[in-house]
Amino acid sequence: MLGLMVKLPESPIGRILPRRAATAIDEALADTRVVLVNGARQCGKSTLVAQIGSAKGAEWRSLDRAATRQAAAFDPTEFVASSTPLVIDEVQRVPELMLAIKEAVDTDPRPGRFLLTGSARVLRLRSVPDALPGRMETIELWPLSxxxxxxxxxxxxxxxxxxxxxxxxxxxxxxxxxxxxxxxxxxxxxxxxxxxxxxxxxxxxxxxxxxxxxxxxxxxxxxxxxxxxxxxxxxxxxxxxxxxxxxxxxxxxxxxxxxxxxxxxxxxxxxxxxxxxxxxxxxxxxxxxxxxxxxxxxxxxxxxxxxxxxxxxxxxxxxxxxxxxxxxxxxxxxxxxxxxxxxxxxxxxxxxxxxxxxxxxxxxxxxxxxxxxxxxxxxxxxxxxxxxxxxxxxxxxxxxxxxxxxxxxxxxxxxxxxxxxxxxxxxx
Known part of the structure; x- marks a missing residue:
């Protein structure tokens, strides 16, 4: 099973701290087809998008999992086909997904279709096509302030x-x-x-x-x-x-x-x-x-x-x-x-x-x-x-x-x- 309903991870400090980026992400999902949360590994991206995705009934797919990554690379178009909002964690691991996401949101331009995370400046990487101008908002998440x-x-x-x-x-x-x-x-x-x-x-x-x-x-x-x-x-x-x-x-x-x-x-x-x-x-x-x-x-x-x-x-x-x-x-x-x-x-x-x-x-x-x-x-x-x-x-x-x-x-x-x-x- 590739997709799971979002499950909130446990916080290493015993409680999930409110993040100031949450408001910006919610606002972006309300009027933008694709939202990318970009930031360092282990800074809390997955926890934050899990909270937001759970509230929106989203499906969760992590490209840190080998089987999920292989499926995404094999058929990107099928991988992103979903009737519910889709959270894709560590999207930079399968750059081909960006063109498939573009095709999906051009066909169905409803806002909030995809919530992505990346642990690298995704659109600067040479292997990532510049596929989503005007369709995606990027929000940077840093380690805790x-x-x-x-x-x-x-x-x-x-x-x-x-x-x-x-x-x-x-x-x-x-x-x-x-x-x-x-x-x-x-x-x-x-x-x-x-x-x-x-x-x-x-x-x-x-x-x-x-x-x-x-x-x-x-x-x-x-x-x-x-x-x-x-x-x-x-x-x-x-x-x-x-x-x-x-x-x-x-x-x-x-x-x-x-x-x-x-x-x-x-x-x-x-x-x-x-x-x-x-x-x-x-x-x-x-x-x-x-x-x-x-x-x-x-x-x-x-x-x-x-x-x-x-x-x-x-x-x-x-x-x-x-x-x-x-x-x-x-x-x-x-x-x-x-x-x-x-x-x-x-x-x-x-x-x-x-x-x-x-x-x-x-x-x-x-x-x-x-x-x-x-x-x-x-x-x-x-x-x-x-x-x-x-x-x-x-x-x-x-x-x-x-x-x-x-x-x-x-x-x-x-x-x-x-x-x-x-x-x-x-x-x-």
């Missing part, structure tokens, strides 16, 4: 664009609390485990991802080189991503490094944060920065546990910046405003860690500091941008590990990092 774990609002992005420098937040979090959050990460299996067992899970996760998804999807045979590259990228969290430098360290040509980085991004292991300039200065650097999608994976790859990162001299800065960037990236998938995430750096090494810009050209600029105190010079890059943007800069913020919101001029604030998940969309 801090707000999803805590049951808090996760509304910073909308709040800061609404309130600007009037946003206020008081925190009870300490530097040690942030370290615990970074090493825990957001994968449900990792959240549920004590530190030693979490490390085992994260080791297996990265190994399986490279051996199974990266190598199988791309037909490469250099697993050890991919693993070495992954560790190098983790060590550069929050830094510029320069393929030539990585190639020199690994003894690989730059085109190979670029291809490997693309593969790591396709399977949601890393995220590139593009440079931002708006042609303000010919001295702006165009190189992207990189963050690991999950901070727990980044820390584990570097062999850094909470005790190491709690040390005053511990290498917390880059991991903390990557953690903040990815919490914001998660929020951008559900924020009311449509906002782009960038970084800014000049050839003179004036930089801003995170630049958020909405479609009206309004900007919120953010620097991230691992310190619990903030000084005026910590706003150097933010003031540099303010001089060039004028009124388009709504506010410049230093997110730090202290507990109070502090003013540093009319448009500049130091705000506790926990505002990211504790602020509500109407401010705090």
């Amino acid at each position: 801090q707000g999803e774990i805590d049951g808090s609002p996760d509304g910073f992005v909308d709040a800061v664009f609404a309130a600007g420098p009037e946003l206020r937040h008081t925190s009870t979090e300490t530097r040690a609390d942030y370290v615990e959050r970074i090493t825990r990460g957001g994968f449900p299996e990792a959240v549920a485990r004590p530190p030693r067992r979490r490390a085992r899970f994260l080791d297996s996760y990265v190994a399986d991802l490279i051996n199974r998804d990266v190598i199988q999807l791309s037909e490469i045979e250099r697993g050890p080189e991919m693993r070495a590259l992954t560790r190098l990228v983790a060590a550069r969290s929050g830094q510029l991503l320069v393929p030539g430098t990585l190639g020199n360290e690994l003894g690989l040509p730059q085109p190979t490094i670029k291809r490997y980085l693309g593969l790591l991004e396709e399977v949601f292991l890393i995220k590139r944060i593009p440079a931002w300039s708006r042609n303000l200065s010919t001295r702006a650097v165009g190189t992207a920065k990189v963050a690991m999608v999950d901070s727990g994976i980044a820390a584990n790859l570097l062999g850094l546990d909470a005790a190491a990162l709690r040390q005053p001299s511990g290498p917390l800065g880059g991991l903390l910046e990557g953690f903040v960037a990815m919490e914001i990236a998660r929020q951008l998938t559900w924020a009311d405003q449509r906002i782009e995430l960038h970084h800014y750096r000049t050839k003179d090494k004036v930089e801003v860690d995170i630049v958020l810009e909405n479609r009206r050209g309004q900007v919120v600029a953010i620097d991230v500091k691992a310190a619990s105190t903030v000084k005026a010079e910590d706003f150097r890059g933010l003031r540099h941008l303010a001089d060039r943007l004028g009124s388009d800069l709504l506010t410049g913020i230093v997110l730090y590990t202290g507990q109070q919101t502090l003013p540093f001029g009319p448009r500049f604030r130091a705000i506790p990092i926990s505002a990211l998940w504790e602020a509500s969309s109407t401010g705090n």
Whole structure:
């Protein structure tokens, strides 16, 4: 039997946490023929679509099962023929299904026909035909946000664009609390485990991802080189991503490094944060920065546990910046405003860690500091941008590990990092 009625899987943390993407998926199914939930393995896609599919009486087919995969490849048209909504898990494993789904929804254009999941950026893979323009909406699902774990609002992005420098937040979090959050990460299996067992899970996760998804999807045979590259990228969290430098360290040509980085991004292991300039200065650097999608994976790859990162001299800065960037990236998938995430750096090494810009050209600029105190010079890059943007800069913020919101001029604030998940969309 290929198809089963959807059965909700058990949650590794003992309860199924509400996901903010659920609303977007429900809305898309109401008016779109095909909805794809795309994201990292083990981030909760199957659990989420099982909840939604169960409520809609959908039939479930997982391409992780060998027999199901073989049937899909043998006769894609018959495989997708269904009078009820159909959930297909890990659709990237049989790319031929996309053309069959196109034929099915062109014949019967009712919304909500197919709910798909993918553990790779499905439409970027060379083996997947671009079959569904105008027929499919893609919703990205990341590992759990801090707000999803805590049951808090996760509304910073909308709040800061609404309130600007009037946003206020008081925190009870300490530097040690942030370290615990970074090493825990957001994968449900990792959240549920004590530190030693979490490390085992994260080791297996990265190994399986490279051996199974990266190598199988791309037909490469250099697993050890991919693993070495992954560790190098983790060590550069929050830094510029320069393929030539990585190639020199690994003894690989730059085109190979670029291809490997693309593969790591396709399977949601890393995220590139593009440079931002708006042609303000010919001295702006165009190189992207990189963050690991999950901070727990980044820390584990570097062999850094909470005790190491709690040390005053511990290498917390880059991991903390990557953690903040990815919490914001998660929020951008559900924020009311449509906002782009960038970084800014000049050839003179004036930089801003995170630049958020909405479609009206309004900007919120953010620097991230691992310190619990903030000084005026910590706003150097933010003031540099303010001089060039004028009124388009709504506010410049230093997110730090202290507990109070502090003013540093009319448009500049130091705000506790926990505002990211504790602020509500109407401010705090």
